Amino acid sequence: MYLNEKMDEVITSYEVYSGMLKMVMIGLGLLSSLMALLIQYILIALLIEDNARSIALLKILGYEQREIRKLILSTFDITSMIGFILGIPLLFTFYGQMLNSSFQEIDMTMPLRLSPAYVVIGFVVLYSTYLLTRYLSSRKIFRISMVSELKTMQE
Numbered sequence: 001m002y003l004n005e006k007m008d009e010v011i012t013s014y015e016v017y018s019g020m021l022k023m024v025m026i027g028l029g030l031l032s033s034l035m036a037l038l039i040q041y042i043l044i045a046l047l048i049e050d051n052a053r054s055i056a057l058l059k060i061l062g063y064e065q066r067e068i069r070k071l072i073l074s075t076f077d078i079t080s081m082i083g084f085i086l087g088i089p090l091l092f093t094f095y096g097q098m099l100n101s102s103f104q105e106i107d108m109t110m111p112l113r114l115s116p117a118y119v120v121i122g123f124v125v126l127y128s129t130y131l132l133t134r135y136l137s138s139r140k141i142f143r144i145s146m147v148s149e150l151k152t153m154q155e
Helices: 007-050 052-060 065-104 116-142 146-154
Strands: none
Touching: 007 052, 007 065, 007 116, 052 065, 052 146, 065 116
16 A cells, blocks of 8 residues: 655655654753763862872972862863764764664664754853863862871871
């Protein structure tokens, strides 16, 4: 049996499907931003914990809080940028394969294009997530006690 559809119906169903796909992608973007926040927070917290003695010594030597924060927390600046730049080709690879496999079932093709506006929006979201993580972690640096670290050094 043949399926007979009008072109208006096909275009309408395509628009509905692409709208749903866009909402799914926005949801995935928000979820990945939350995961990035958690992963970055854990990594920076581990870095601070490993360097607690050095941070305490810097406080003893008279470094200001913002100088210590800059020394410790700016170590991930370059790696965050490199990760974002390398993530774009990975997006094309994995997302392109996902689109191809999902559209194979309905005998349709859709080229994968990345809008520069979305790249900028993605960068702003991820970088602001990174800055939020740095701010939350900087409060952890301020809580490191010089006295307790000196006591652990003596033992």
